[in-house]
Amino acid sequence: MSRATSLVSTEWVQENLANNKVVFVEVDEDTTLYEKGHIDGAITFHWREDLQDGLIRDLISKEKFEALLSKSGISNDSTVVLYGGNNNWFATYAFWYFKIYGHQDVRLIDGGRKLWELKGLPLVTEVPTPAATRYVAKERDNSIRAFRDEVIASIGIKNIVDVRSPAEFSGELAAPAHLPQEGGQIKGHIPGAKNIPWSKAANEDGTFRSNEELSELYKAAGVDFAKETIAYCRIGERSAFSWFVLHELLDLQNVTNYDGSWTEYGSLVGVPVAVGA
Amino acid sequence: MRTCGATPGGADLAGIDLANQTVIQGAVLRGGVNDGVPNGAPVDNAYVRLLDSTGEFTAEVPTNLEGQFRFFAAPGSWTVVVLAHGAREEVKVQAQQGTPIDLVIQI
Numbered sequence: 001m002s003r004a005t006s007l008v009s010t011e012w013v014q015e016n017l018a019n020n021k022v023v024f025v026e027v028d029e030d031t032t033l034y035e036k037g038h039i040d041g042a043i044t045f046h047w048r049e050d051l052q053d054g055l056i057r058d059l060i061s062k063e064k065f066e067a068l069l070s071k072s073g074i075s076n077d078s079t080v081v082l083y084g085g086n087n088n089w090f091a092t093y094a095f096w097y098f099k100i101y102g103h104q105d106v107r108l109i110d111g112g113r114k115l116w117e118l119k120g121l122p123l124v125t126e127v128p129t130p131a132a133t134r135y136v137a138k139e140r141d142n143s144i145r146a147f148r149d150e151v152i153a154s155i156g157i158k159n160i161v162d163v164r165s166p167a168e169f170s171g172e173l174a175a176p177a178h179l180p181q182e183g184g185q186i187k188g189h190i191p192g193a194k195n196i197p198w199s200k201a202a203n204e205d206g207t208f209r210s211n212e213e214l215s216e217l218y219k220a221a222g223v224d225f226a227k228e229t230i231a232y233c234r235i236g237e238r239s240a241f242s243w244f245v246l247h248e249l250l251d252l253q254n255v256t257n258y259d260g261s262w263t264e265y266g267s268l269v270g271v272p273v274a275v276g277a
Numbered sequence: 278m279r280t281c282g283a284t285p286g287g288a289d290l291a292g293i294d295l296a297n298q299t300v301i302q303g304a305v306l307r308g309g310v311n312d313g314v315p316n317g318a319p320v321d322n323a324y325v326r327l328l329d330s331t332g333e334f335t336a337e338v339p340t341n342l343e344g345q346f347r348f349f350a351a352p353g354s355w356t357v358v359v360l361a362h363g364a365r366e367e368v369k370v371q372a373q374q375g376t377p378i379d380l381v382i383q384i
Contacts, residue, residue, distance in 0.1 A: 030339060036321065085339055117322050120362040165335045167351060177327050177336035177348045181298065199334035204326075204360065 003211065006248040007110045008081060010119060017041060022079045027090040037123030043072050043130065047090045051097060065101050066135050073130025083109035087206045093240035096257055100145065102138030114206035144247065146230045146256035148264055152271055155192055159229040162193040163242040169195040171275040175234060185266030188275040194221045198238045201245045214245055225252060232258040287379050288345045299372045302347035303380030305340050305359050315381035319344025323361035330354040359384060
């Protein structure tokens with residue numbers, strides 16, 4: 001994977017709006033954004049209702065993923081182009097999800113919904129009615145997903161990258177500043193984790209920084225690219241963004257997303273926790 | 278929209294635990310008349326970023342249909358940055374727990 005195969009520009013989107021092989025999918029944290037207006041022809045996935053199991057805390061099953069994509073008009077050979085608000089947090093989470101289930105051609109709009117809006121490009125409110133397909137997913141590829149026991153065993157061995165804001169990392173805040181502060185978890189971070197906020201990988205307009213800048217960002221913070229890397233945040237979406245940077249843009253294959261993240265780790269009994277910068 | 282009254286900018290604070298939250302909120306307006314009362318059309322497609330005292334990015338939200346935004350921060354110095362088509366504005370604020378900051382940002 002690389003920038004050329006994983007990322008498309010807003011210009012590319014405009015040239016491919018009528019391309020039947022391409023399915024645009026908006027995935028937002030604020031799920032009312034799609035109703036306000038979306039890229040012409042785009043469908044939407046609701047990050048919680050469509051992409052969370054609902055009963056247990058996990059990804060939806062292979063069968064449910066197949067049903068979701070089939071009713072959305074996505075075929076195995078579709079080029080799926082994801083975008084969303086919040087600098088593509090949930091769109092990169094969906095990207096990671098498509099890779100978990102082995103979709104071949106999935107890409108992300110560089111800059112996401114924000115750049116599209118900042119450029120004043122058109123949004124529509126018409127909701128498409130795609131013809132159903134028979135999508136067949138692969139078995140889950142857990143080589144890009146980290147689980148809690150692996151994370152605990154990796155302390156002091158692998159790179160652990162905490163991509164939350166400095167205030168969450170230090171233990172000052174329990175959640176991002178646009179959300180009410182939760183009381184359920186211990187505050188702090190996994191010992192030895194490097195705090196490289198996801199936002200450092202993005203320009204103000206939501207586009208990704210250059211590969212040279214990104215590589216320097218992680219190296220300067222002490223990430224050894226020769227080692228395996230685990231990214232985490234609070235619920236696994238912001239870390240999907242940083243996983244995308246490391247795995248897709250910088251083409252590092254030994255990178256996983258710990259989607260249990262701090263809401264799981266900070267609730268575990270007896271695990272080591274660090275506070276402060 | 279003219280926003281004179283007790284809540285000049287952001288959304289209604291009913292239901293917010295103000296004793297335990299440090300709220301920074303407001304509204305983004307475009308094309309207002311400079312007559313001493315905040316006014317103008319709500320900007321419902323702006324992005325509002327919250328930077329900490331070192332300039333580090335902390336959070337970002339899109340404005341709602343009324344052009345409003347809200348952050349739950351911690352006491353201290355913060356910078357609010359508004360991005361919209363053809364506009365960029367910065368406002369520095371000092372946040373306190375229990376006393377919400379309510380901004381009107383004209384672009």
